[in-house]
Amino acid sequence: MEKRQRLNAGDGKDGAEVFIMDERVAEYIRRTVLRIPRSEMGKMLATWGFLSETQLQSLNIHQLKENLSQEVVRLCEENHATIQHAADLDIIYNYKYRDKKLWTVYQMRREEGDEYDIFDLADFKNKFKRSLQSALKNVTISFKEFEDNAIWIRIAWGTQYTKPNQYKPSYVAYISQAPYVFISSSRNKNCKPLLLQALLIAASYNDIHEIDLRSHCLDSLKDILLKRCSQKFQTHHPQPLQERNCILQRVDPNIVKEDKLKMERTERMNEEAFGDGPQPKLEFAQYKLETMFRNEQENGILKNKDPFRCMVKFSSPHLLESLKSLAPAGLADVPPSPLLTCITQKARNYFRINERNSAPSQTFAS
DSSP states (O other): OOEEEEOOBTTBSTTOEEEEOOHHHHHHHHHHHHHSOHHHHHHHHHHHOOSOHHHHHHOOTTSOHHHHHHHHHHHHHHTTOOHHHHHHHHHHHHHHTGGGSOEEEEEEEOOTTOOOOOOOHHHHHHHHHHHHHHHOSSEEEEEEEOTTSEEEEEEEEOOSSSOOOTTSOEEEEEETTSSEEEEEOOSOGGGHHHHHHHHHHHHTOSEEEEEEEEESOHHHHHHHHTTOSOSSOOOOOOHHHHHHHHHHHHHOHHHHHHHHHHHHHHHHHHHHHOOSSOOOOOOEEEEEEEEOOOOSSOOGGGGOOSOEEEEEEEEOTTHHHHHHTTTTTTSSOSSOOHHHHTHHHHTOSEEEEOOTTSSOOOOOOO
16 A cells, blocks of 8 residues: 655655555544554554664654654655554554454364464464455555463455555454454444454354353453453452441340341352452443243233243443342342342353243343
8 A cells, every 4th residue: 555656856756766655544643643642652663673772762752642642654655654553553552452442252273173273473374365365455464462362453455446445444453372352343344254254264163152141341250261360359348338237246245146147148149149259340230131021910911921021231330349239238138139240251241141941041132
């Protein structure tokens, strides 16, 4: 996507060939720089590694953002920047602010008995590119490996007749040592089959399917799937209950004893359902219900044999920590429902609840 122009004598130095950066590349770099917070600008440009140390030191980070972005574009033109260089900066930015995206988890599987070769990043890249580019002519593919063993892939999709749209790419985070792939929500839904097929070929798996686990917090999804988090919660009795015990002690020792037994029984129930440690960050859990009204008298709405359908969604900036605090706050009984406590064990936050005598419960995905 780069252009070169030979200047006529008098327009340049001795008719030397001068690099003219593609306008689309320049504009994309400019917009990316404008998105970077000023406090992160120096560090992120240094991580990019495309500008030299001298060029970085020449930048005035404190000038107007627009002027700064134009200055970065000028330096990039000096270095003959291409769309791949611009895509690398975009990946670095989105890796830093990965929690701004909603991530869906996919699991890959091999057939029983298939041998697993040692992962080779170069081979993975080549197979992935060949698979996509053989099916779609206009596509931009970029890779970057990060310290957490995650390989990030950025795909800008075009068509057979249009250039890739750099402003609506798909992002994929793949854990090379585990069969999990995290794909950001994207408007390019028609291209997803091509993406999944390329992943299967590149990673040497036979099957890939979506699992019912989504969140904006990519790190928490990894912790749940790789069992790096507490699979249970831990609750404690609230202080007001202790204060109440002091008051009751002055009134009736028998009431205090009974209350203490209740506390101990509740604590045992809590320990069975919960455990120690901070919880992964999930923003919601969604349950689709399909059940029947039941009553001894079959009249009114209860005569209707059609199942009752509804959807219940629990939402919070930090759902699991919120659930963890319900019992101590006196807002829920213990033990809590397994439908709430099984989220981390089952690695799901989308559920479908059917009648017990119906077919086995199926997962719900919107």
